[in-house]
Amino acid sequence: MTTSAVVMGIIGIVLTFAPQEFAHYFNLPVSSSIILQISGALYFGFAVINWTARANLIGGIYSKPLAMGNFAHFVIGGPTLVKFAFHNSGPGYIWIAAIIYSIFAILFGYVSLTNPILKNKPN
Numbered sequence: 001m002t003t004s005a006v007v008m009g010i011i012g013i014v015l016t017f018a019p020q021e022f023a024h025y026f027n028l029p030v031s032s033s034i035i036l037q038i039s040g041a042l043y044f045g046f047a048v049i050n051w052t053a054r055a056n057l058i059g060g061i062y063s064k065p066l067a068m069g070n071f072a073h074f075v076i077g078g079p080t081l082v083k084f085a086f087h088n089s090g091p092g093y094i095w096i097a098a099i100i101y102s103i104f105a106i107l108f109g110y111v112s113l114t115n116p117i118l119k120n121k122p123n
Helices: 002-017 019-025 030-052 064-087 093-113 116-120
Strands: none
Touching (some): 002 030, 030 064, 064 093
16 A cells, blocks of 8 residues: 555646646647646545555455555556557557556456455464
8 A cells, every 4th residue: 555655646746737848858839737736636635545445454344445445446447558669569558557557457456356354364
């Protein structure tokens, strides 16, 4: 939770406060800066939620929506980035993002689809 909160927080802050610079660096149209800024707000909001819930037992009934929301985000974003990276032999940062998203998708899938009580139960 802490790692995903930090990663999403950094992305959120960059996209929220420097969308035009981000668009310029990645050769995107300047008009895309509003979409980037709104995306930054979404990332930052997810980061705040993950940060505040980092000490909770994730995957239990009370944090199940949090786990499923993160799982949905990363399981949709991961394959999308992998597909984009395969079809565009561009810069390596797309592969780095695809790998990070895929790792988070696997981890949140594990947390979302398993029972946390069984994992912590003594033999």
